Amino acid sequence: MLVQTVLTVLDWCGIVVFAISGALVASRKQMDVVGFVLLGTATGIGGGTVRDVLLGQLPVFWVRAPGSLVTCVAVSCLVFATAHIPQSRYRVLLWADAVGLALFAVSGAATALEVGAGAVVAVAMGVVTATFGGVIRDVLGGESPVVLSREIYVTAALLGAAAFVLALQAGAPRELAAGLGFTA
Amino acid sequence: MLVQTVLTVLDWCGIVVFAISGALVASRKQMDVVGFVLLGTATGIGGGTVRDVLLGQLPVFWVRAPGSLVTCVAVSCLVFATAHIPQSRYRVLLWADAVGLALFAVSGAATALEVGAGAVVAVAMGVVTATFGGVIRDVLGGESPVVLSREIYVTAALLGAAAFVLALQAGAPRELAAGLGFTA
Amino acid sequence: MLVQTVLTVLDWCGIVVFAISGALVASRKQMDVVGFVLLGTATGIGGGTVRDVLLGQLPVFWVRAPGSLVTCVAVSCLVFATAHIPQSRYRVLLWADAVGLALFAVSGAATALEVGAGAVVAVAMGVVTATFGGVIRDVLGGESPVVLSREIYVTAALLGAAAFVLALQAGAPRELAAGLGFTA
Numbered sequence A, B, C: 001m002l003v004q005t006v007l008t009v010l011d012w013c014g015i016v017v018f019a020i021s022g023a024l025v026a027s028r029k030q031m032d033v034v035g036f037v038l039l040g041t042a043t044g045i046g047g048g049t050v051r052d053v054l055l056g057q058l059p060v061f062w063v064r065a066p067g068s069l070v071t072c073v074a075v076s077c078l079v080f081a082t083a084h085i086p087q088s089r090y091r092v093l094l095w096a097d098a099v100g101l102a103l104f105a106v107s108g109a110a111t112a113l114e115v116g117a118g119a120v121v122a123v124a125m126g127v128v129t130a131t132f133g134g135v136i137r138d139v140l141g142g143e144s145p146v147v148l149s150r151e152i153y154v155t156a157a158l159l160g161a162a163a164f165v166l167a168l169q170a171g172a173p174r175e176l177a178a179g180l181g182f183t184a
Helices: A002-028 A033-055 A067-082 A089-114 A119-141 A148-170 A173-183 B002-028 B033-055 B067-082 B089-114 B119-141 B148-170 B173-183 C002-028 C033-055 C067-082 C089-114 C119-141 C148-170 C173-183
Strands: none
Touching: A002 A033, A002 A067, A002 A089, A002 A119, A033 A067, A033 A089, A033 A119, A033 B033, A033 C033, A067 C119, A089 A119, A119 B067, A119 B119, A119 C119, B002 B033, B002 B067, B002 B089, B002 B119, B033 B067, B033 B089, B033 B119, B033 C033, B089 B119, B119 C067, B119 C119, C002 C033, C002 C067, C002 C089, C002 C119, C033 C067, C033 C089, C033 C119, C089 C119
């Protein structure tokens, strides 16, 4: 189905973008390549992992299909290979975070709806999927004030997931993601 | 059954009280309403979520019955609306923490027994349910020394859960909770 | 089967060694006996718990067989009783960490293979099992830079789990663990 394909693409884009954001944190911390891979992978698949556990979709998605795991490792290595180019690393990080968040808010809500959850739970899952990758990244990276400085992102994820769930009858996830990207 | 009803009431009270404690942390951090809802909800349902995952009761309780999710959001908003009244916020937080802990230690142990776990596991589940809401709150809120300054609470949860499991034959969870509240 | 027995022994040794490392952190923080038990137990069974949840092996292993829970509590109490003997506590902690990591990297990978996961996932599970006990310990203990200062350990776990998976056809997990201990 078309909607399904669009969602799969969204999910993959979110994983790649969050893996980049995790690897960039490793870059700021001057870690070695293992640190890049660890933080990139944990950030890329962390949100979806928490979502799958809470919904009881076990084993989690990257155990069922390790392609996303391999992708995260590859993306992290790529960032490691190119991250010495310093130009505005932090700006890229913020951008990656916002885009990944928009993508995951929608795909998280969609996954919850697929397994039969109601609208309230779907919105909550969108928020969880979108924010927990970043939470895991910051806890592992030893950065403390996670939610504090990123409330704007949580708000964006909430709005995005809510808008997606409301808009589902119209079958318009694409426009939604665009609208959310604007909000973030 | 009466015991079952009492436990459900305990569980709901624990969720509300922990949601208040999470929202009060958001208040101390001067967060906006989204921060209140996020911290209040994560604290209110966090302990029970970890319990359900460890026991394999999936999807977790608030996906099965989103009423508790809605309650946490409502309670957090209520705290946001009234928290500018400064009078002894910290004292209320400590009180909420202690009461919620006593309630969750008992309801966590009871849930474990219900799904057929032994006494040792039930006590451990009481401790996990009672303490992990607060742990998640402090990690998200960026406060570091979680267990360090709250050992007395862990001890209280341990005693409460143990006393409840031992007292179960007498069918007296009510008195137990009272006794635990005294300890905390 | 012999391999199975060896793995069970590895797993138990890893649990005991990590429980010691958790209790030693409690010792450095001058906690009371409850802090020792909490940190020791969380560290000892934390990695395996995350592994079981991700693989969907629920309820987690210590709910199915609480022996490991009891062992962690006993080991923590033992460390509490003897930890006032100050001689080079930190060195013992580092040693315990390295040995436990080697043991868990192998047993985590083996568990993943047993439930039918592929090689990539098995290596990832080895890393997760080996590192998450320590991550949970540091988060609970309020120590921030977890991965940063321990990249060498993550590398060791990665190498150990990868070598084990590759060497499995030769059925030589014992030598592997030794080789890994050397690396760490």
